[in-house]
Amino acid sequence: MSKRCILIAVALVLALSVNIAVFAAQKKEATQPPPPPFNPKIGLSGIAGDQHSIYVMAAGKIFQYELASMKLVNSVDLPDLAPPKEGPPPPPKDMQKKGHDGKCGHHPHMGGPPQGLWTAGNSLYVLAGPMLYRYSIPDLKLDQTQELPKPEFPPPPAPAGK
Secondary structure, three states: OOHHHHHHHHHHHHHHHHHHHHHHHHHHHHHOOOOOOOOHHHHOOEEEEOOOEEEEEEOOEEEEEEOOOOOEEEEEEOOOOOOOOOOOOOOOHHHHHOOOOOOOOOOOOOOOOOEEEEEEOOEEEEEEOOEEEEEEOOOOEEEEEEEOOOOOOOOOOOOOOO
16 A cells, blocks of 8 residues: 555544544533523622621532531521622723723632621621621521612723823
8 A cells, every 4th residue: 555545544534533523522511411500699608706696608509517516506598699690890991992801811809799707796797799697596587688889980091191
């Protein structure tokens, strides 16, 4: 056989194997169930404690553990987070003129929504996104819900030399 025939045969085998691999990947994707819907409260986490208990926010729940034995005493679901009322602010006008979409590829993505836990007296305060919740301790009953004001960003600096 000539070198030309061998190269053609190798090219055909490679092309056929690539097609088989693509077909297998497409078939595998078709048989997998769709991903679960996005739930923003799943990513929230935090920890706080008092003299008797440790409170952990994880997986969309608040868990109460006894401090001495670390046994789970109680758990409650976090309330559903309201969807954001508005999208991100538009890019400044000088960037819009240049065709800039407002996204900066060189800056790292900021984390998720604000989150945290804090105990004071007979209350557990939970910060979850734009909401502040107050739970009574030790029964973890939701007492009060407060929406936090939307932060106002400072105006962009004036261009130099004008």
